[in-house]
Amino acid sequence: MTMLAGRWSQASEKARDRGLGRAVGAYVFSLMLLATVEWVSNPERALLLHGTDIQLAFGGLVLTGLLAWLAPRPRSFGGHSVAAPAAPASPLPVSDTAQASVAVMPLESLSRGEDDALLAQGFAAEITRALSGVPDLRIVPFAQSAPLAGQPAAAIAKALNARYILSGTFQRSPGRVRIIVRLTDAQSGTEAWVASYEHDLDDLFKVQREVAEAIAVETGSQYLNIVSEDLCRQPPQGLSAWSLTHKALTFWTVSYTAEASADAIGWLEQALKLEPDNAMAHVLLAFVLNQRVVNSFADDPLGENGRALAEVDAALRLAPRDATVMEYAALVWLNCGFRKRSLHTARRVVAIAPFNMVAWGYVGCNLVWGGSPEEIEEGLAILHRLLDEAPNHPSVPFWHYFLAVGYTEAGRYEPAQEHAHTAVGFHPGFCLGWVALANAQGALGDTAAAAESSARARAANPRFDLEGFRQYLTAISREWPETARRQTIGLVRAGLLAPGQDQAGEPR
Numbered sequence: 411m412t413m414l415a416g417r418w419s420q421a422s423e424k425a426r427d428r429g430l431g432r433a434v435g436a437y438v439f440s441l442m443l444l445a446t447v448e449w450v451s452n453p454e455r456a457l458l459l460h461g462t463d464i465q466l467a468f469g470g471l472v473l474t475g476l477l478a479w480l481a482p483r484p485r486s487f488g489g490h491s492v493a494a495p496a497a498p499a500s501p502l503p504v505s506d507t508a509q510a511s512v513a514v515m516p517l518e519s520l521s522r523g524e525d526d527a528l529l530a531q532g533f534a535a536e537i538t539r540a541l542s543g544v545p546d547l548r549i550v551p552f553a554q555s556a557p558l559a560g561q562p563a564a565a566i567a568k569a570l571n572a573r574y575i576l577s578g579t580f581q582r583s584p585g586r587v588r589i590i591v592r593l594t595d596a597q598s599g600t601e602a603w604v605a606s607y608e609h610d611l612d613d614l615f616k617v618q619r620e621v622a623e624a625i626a627v628e629t630g631s632q633y634l635n636i637v638s639e640d641l642c643r644q645p646p647q648g649l650s651a652w653s654l655t656h657k658a659l660t661f662w663t664v665s666y667t668a669e670a671s672a673d674a675i676g677w678l679e680q681a682l683k684l685e686p687d688n689a690m691a692h693v694l695l696a697f698v699l700n701q702r703v704v705n706s707f708a709d710d711p712l713g714e715n716g717r718a719l720a721e722v723d724a725a726l727r728l729a730p731r732d733a734t735v736m737e738y739a740a741l742v743w744l745n746c747g748f749r750k751r752s753l754h755t756a757r758r759v760v761a762i763a764p765f766n767m768v769a770w771g772y773v774g775c776n777l778v779w780g781g782s783p784e785e786i787e788e789g790l791a792i793l794h795r796l797l798d799e800a801p802n803h804p805s806v807p808f809w810h811y812f813l814a815v816g817y818t819e820a821g822r823y824e825p826a827q828e829h830a831h832t833a834v835g836f837h838p839g840f841c842l843g844w845v846a847l848a849n850a851q852g853a854l855g856d857t858a859a860a861a862e863s864s865a866r867a868r869a870a871n872p873r874f875d876l877e878g879f880r881q882y883l884t885a886i887s888r889e890w891p892e893t894a895r896r897q898t899i900g901l902v903r904a905g906l907l908a909p910g911q912d913q914a915g916e917p918r
Contacts, residue, residue, distance in 0.1 A: 567596030778816030852900025
């Protein structure tokens with residue numbers, strides 16, 4: 411009896427939860443109201459007077475109860491029933507094409523007048539043009555993005571197969587313009603970055619170009635940071651060749667260690683299994699292999715450098731005019747001693763892609779590495795300009811390192827020390843940065859600081875050896891032997907290296 415009562419109680423509770431009583435009550439109330447109205451207006455034809463009416467009414471009552479019982483149970487929150495959530499919108503595009511895509515929307519004019527609205531439109535079109543010069547980034551044509559102005563970022567991204575939306579506002583005052591732009595990650599709905607630009611309006615077309623180029627540089631820098639951080643969080647399993655290739659670049663931008671370089675090689679080899687003709691994967695594999703040699707991570711330096719040069723050749727056969735492929739080829743050639751070929755290639759890249767900040771850095775590095783006094787000054791100017799124009803670029807630590815090298819080549823050890831110190835501040839595990847710092851400190855006579863920096867270099871990479879480093883420099887600078895002496899002069903003065911054949915006396 412108790413079990414029967416319990417089952418009846420459960421059934422009653424379930425009926426209440428499903429609103430069975432309310433549904434039946436509403437049906438009976440409606441039926442009686444209808445019968446009463448019919449009785450008053452037409453007594454001879456009133457409802458529920460005949461057996462057929464009663465059978466139909468009873469059948470409707472059963473059907474109402476059955477529908478109420480079978481209907482989905484409404485969820486409650488805080489004692490109030492709430493409707494089931496709407497089905498989630500279709501996921502935003504995450505294809506390789508979308509991952510590397512930016513759609514520029516028309517700028518919203520905050521000024522009055524049709525002229526200002528047209529100016530805002532012109533600025534947006536110029537920004538689109540400038541962004542098209544950023545390597546490895548697909549820019550949606552402005553004619554396709556403009557008609558979607560005002561729509562939510564998710565809808566724009568889905569329609570244009572893009573991930574990032576660049577939008578903003580335009581405001582003009584007498585003789586001055588202000589533009590605020592924001593980059594939205596449509597996949598997450600978050601604002602990736604926002605920046606404001608103000609400029610005197612002395613020459614409209616000049617201002618449009620300069621502001622658009624500044625936005626293009628910053629967008630390219632932020633895009634590299636965003637993609638790097640995004641791919642750092644993703645496990646390599648199931649990634650496409652594009653994602654694996656760009657994930658490998660996190661070795662360069664995030665963790666400059668032997669372990670990270672080994673991971674990067676594994677991801678690039680996996681990408682090449684998926685796409686054997688992927689030129690970017692080939693040249694990045696060459697880059698990482700060569701960096702292992704440069705940083706004393708390699709078990710077989712000659713073999714890994716030989717493989718790196720072969721991968722460069724493979725990449726250039728597949729994509730001989732690709733700016734990104736050429737930029738990494740240029741660095742590999744420089745680190746293997748082919749400076750002239752490297753400089754020529756890096757200059758070609760910046761002529762093709764003027765907003766390729768990485769390639770500009772390699773131009774600067776080439777010029778200061780064994781260059782004439784005029785070339786060193788040109789290289790230093792380029793590197794300082796990069797720091798001024800792209801302070802958020804992931805290459806900043808390495809531009810500081812190149813500046814340390816350049817100032818050392820020029821015999822200016824105080825700025826060399828400053829920039830080397832900044833480089834290792836960004837990348838404490840950057841062994842070569844510590845060596846450049848130790849060399850500058852030794853050249854300035856600070857023996858204790860040089861010894862400490864040298865110890866930090868060995869702590870970052872226990873396999874690093876100063877004599878091996880000097881031999882490597884000598885090998886790759888055979889056409890300009892003074893470079894190897896200059897880049898180790900402070901190490902000799904601090905007693906960290908024995909004098910070389912031309913350093914038996916006081917270093918020159």
